[in-house]
Amino acid sequence: MQIKNKTVVRSMDxxxxxxxxxxxxxxxxxxxxxxPKTSVYRMVMSLEEMGFLEKDKDGRYVLGLLFLQFGQLVAERLDIRQVALPVMQKLHEEVGEAVNLIVQKGREAIYIEKLDTKQPVRLYTGVGRRSPLYAGACSRVILSFLPEEEREQYLEEIELHPIASGTITNKEKLRLLLEESQRTGYAVSHSELADHTSAIAAPIFDYKGQIIGGISIAGLSVNYQPEALPSLAEKVKKAALEISRKYGYVQ
Structure with a gap:
């Protein structure tokens, strides 16, 4: 039998x-x-004394900074692979394509988790593989949502080398794609890391609204024709938002 302390439950309320x-x-x-007013008074006083609540300049109650400390600790101790994997598995069942989880490592992106496509074809991605931030949907969606100063410095200093037939090697075109991703919330790539393959990616944010990774689906380009993109993009965005919310992100 589960026993709950009434005062603790009401304090949580x-x-x-x-x-x-x-x-x-x-x-x-x-x-x-x-x-009841008397109960609220006792609990609010206790919550304020412990740092869970604070008063603002107008005497109204707000959440205390203690929550920020707890939130930061929780975020730091979360393993993004463990957090993302159940969401990735659900997405994988929905679309049947490869599902990738990627994080930034310096000026590159690194694939840290992958669920293989159900199609009998080998894709370019694999756990541990690195790619430049400008190439591929998952890498580029991270670049799209970096702080503006960091993004611009990267764009000024990087040389865009072709990797496959669709790799973006023109900086103005790249900038336009980054702006489009910022508007739509996702990125699409065709033959950027390997010919005849495509991907759709969406960003993962933490509780501060900062980019911490990306999730993508990838497969043969024939499965990523224009008419299929909106539905697939919404599924990827939904998965990314679900992971982000586990990190305290509020849209």
Whole structure:
């Protein structure tokens, strides 16, 4: 039998209010929670004393900085592969294509997890493979959402070498693709890392809204014709958002 401490549960009920409301007065907490005023007073005082709640300059309650410390620790201790794998498996079942997880390593992207395509064909990706940030949907979606200063420095300094027949080697075209990804929330590539293959990727963010990785589906280009892209892109974006939310990201 599960036994819950009533005071702890009610305290959590109060804290959960701040998932919806950024600021609340004492009376608003009482009114919205439906908890008796005397009980709210005791719990709010305790939560404030422990650092879970703070008062702003207007005397309204907000979540305390202690949550930021906890949130940072949780984010630092999460293994992105463990977090992403269940979502990747679900996406893999939906689309039947290879699903890749990628993170930035310096000026390259590195594939750290992969689920193979159900099609009898070998793709260019594999765990441990590296690619430049400008080439391939998953790499480029990371580049798209880097801080502007870091992205521009990269673009100014990098030389764009062809890897396959579709590799982007023109910086102005690359910039336009990066801007498009920022608008749409995903990137598409065709024959950029290997001929006759395509990929769709979406960014993964942490609780600060910073890019921490990307997830992509990849397969033969014949499966990525224009009419199929919108539906596939939405599936990849949904998966990326699900992973991001596990890191505390709020869209």
């Amino acid at each position: 109060i804290l959960n209010l701040f998932l919806t409301y950024p600021k609340l007065s004492f009376n608003e907490i009482v009114q919205i929670s439906g908890i």
